[in-house]
Amino acid sequence: MTRPYQGALIGFGFIAEKGHIPAYLAAPGMFEIVAVADVCAARREKARQVLPKARIYSDTKTLLAAEARNLDFVDIATPPCDHAAIAHAAFDHSLHVFCEKPITTSAADARSLLDHAQQAKRVFFPSHNYKHAPVIKAIRETLETGELGAIHLVTLDTFRTTHAKGVAEWQPDWRRQRKTSGGGIAMDHGSHTFYLAFDWLAAEPTSINAKMSNLSTFDTEDNFSCTVTFPTGIAVAQLTWNSGFRKVIYTIHGENGAIKVEDDDIEIHRKRAGGKIDVEKLSAASHWMDASHAEWFKALQLDFVAAIRKGEWVGREARDAAMCVTLIETAYASARADGRQLELTPARATERAAKAG
Numbered sequence: 001m002t003r004p005y006q007g008a009l010i011g012f013g014f015i016a017e018k019g020h021i022p023a024y025l026a027a028p029g030m031f032e033i034v035a036v037a038d039v040c041a042a043r044r045e046k047a048r049q050v051l052p053k054a055r056i057y058s059d060t061k062t063l064l065a066a067e068a069r070n071l072d073f074v075d076i077a078t079p080p081c082d083h084a085a086i087a088h089a090a091f092d093h094s095l096h097v098f099c100e101k102p103i104t105t106s107a108a109d110a111r112s113l114l115d116h117a118q119q120a121k122r123v124f125f126p127s128h129n130y131k132h133a134p135v136i137k138a139i140r141e142t143l144e145t146g147e148l149g150a151i152h153l154v155t156l157d158t159f160r161t162t163h164a165k166g167v168a169e170w171q172p173d174w175r176r177q178r179k180t181s182g183g184g185i186a187m188d189h190g191s192h193t194f195y196l197a198f199d200w201l202a203a204e205p206t207s208i209n210a211k212m213s214n215l216s217t218f219d220t221e222d223n224f225s226c227t228v229t230f231p232t233g234i235a236v237a238q239l240t241w242n243s244g245f246r247k248v249i250y251t252i253h254g255e256n257g258a259i260k261v262e263d264d265d266i267e268i269h270r271k272r273a274g275g276k277i278d279v280e281k282l283s284a285a286s287h288w289m290d291a292s293h294a295e296w297f298k299a300l301q302l303d304f305v306a307a308i309r310k311g312e313w314v315g316r317e318a319r320d321a322a323m324c325v326t327l328i329e330t331a332y333a334s335a336r337a338d339g340r341q342l343e344l345t346p347a348r349a350t351e352r353a354a355k356a357g
């Protein structure tokens, strides 16, 4: 029997403790987290309690110097401003990287990370965990039957009553501070919105126009809306941290019907002969209210292992993650230009590198 993949976790905050670690601990034959780095003493203490056998460090550099030769991968769960530097350091030590979203705070950084993964021949795998939510899997299964025909319009609404908070011991409001987050709700949630849209419209986007506003005293937006154009159709997204309710509402429209998702509830509308429409109602418990999404990480981490085993250094998920950051960056430029439609410069260099590999 082969030994479990040895991993180091960088950033022992909310999503690491409540999402990533429970999933690793549920697969002891597959993963072992042997080291943790966190800049916050109270979080290092928490890591000691949760992972008593792990070696704990206060910075990535010291951890890698001491541990890299016995590691297979690094899991990055710090705020976005540090993702790129940590991932580059991991590739320099020939380690695979699992990285939280958004993978970087600029499109140029995202391309350079993917290029580095390709050169180092190490996997870069983003945390696109929403793809493993039961409702999202139910949507995928319906789309795969082909019964709805070509999809031409999708809407993705994420309504929150406040910004998500980081752990109290560090900087709970880092998502609102540009220097740490890189942006507001678009930077924080845009990746989930956009990679789902790529999947449902089965294409890469070609342009975006966006509007945003900020009702707070922080330096990041808390209302965001955009229209993304694809060769196959249109995606319209609305994200807010100022809603009166917390809800996820997605709609997907095809030539022969539509899907509507409201949290765990799914409606599939099928057009029948004579203009009749059949409606099927399903429910898939996705626990949207539980922000840790612990269950979804188990499947995601297996996808990461599959990529390592295949030697798929920069796969579709990684390319989508870079495109998400490109879209967010272009959306900000559009919003600054009063919502003007801007063409996208796709991560061509990355695609070329991936094909060359």
Ligand SMILES: NC(=O)c1ccc[n+]([C@@H]2O[C@H](COP(=O)([O-])OP(=O)(O)OC[C@H]3O[C@@H](n4cnc5c(N)ncnc54)[C@H](O)[C@@H]3O)[C@@H](O)[C@H]2O)c1
Binding pocket: 010, 011, 012, 013, 014, 015, 016, 037, 038, 039, 040, 043, 059, 060, 077, 078, 079, 080, 082, 100, 101, 102, 127, 129, 165, 166, 167, 170, 171, 172, 174, 188, 291, 292, 293
């Ligand atoms: N995929 C998802 O569903 C999901 C959900 C929540 C958060 N996230 C992402 O996970 C990341 C972390 O978010 P969070 O909510 O867990 O934040 P958090 O504030 O709870 O945790 C961040 C942790 O990182 C530590 N840290 C900060 N800078 C560091 C550095 N340079 N080196 C080592 N440790 C460092 C902090 O001390 C803290 O313990 C973000 O990128 C966020 O977008 C993803």
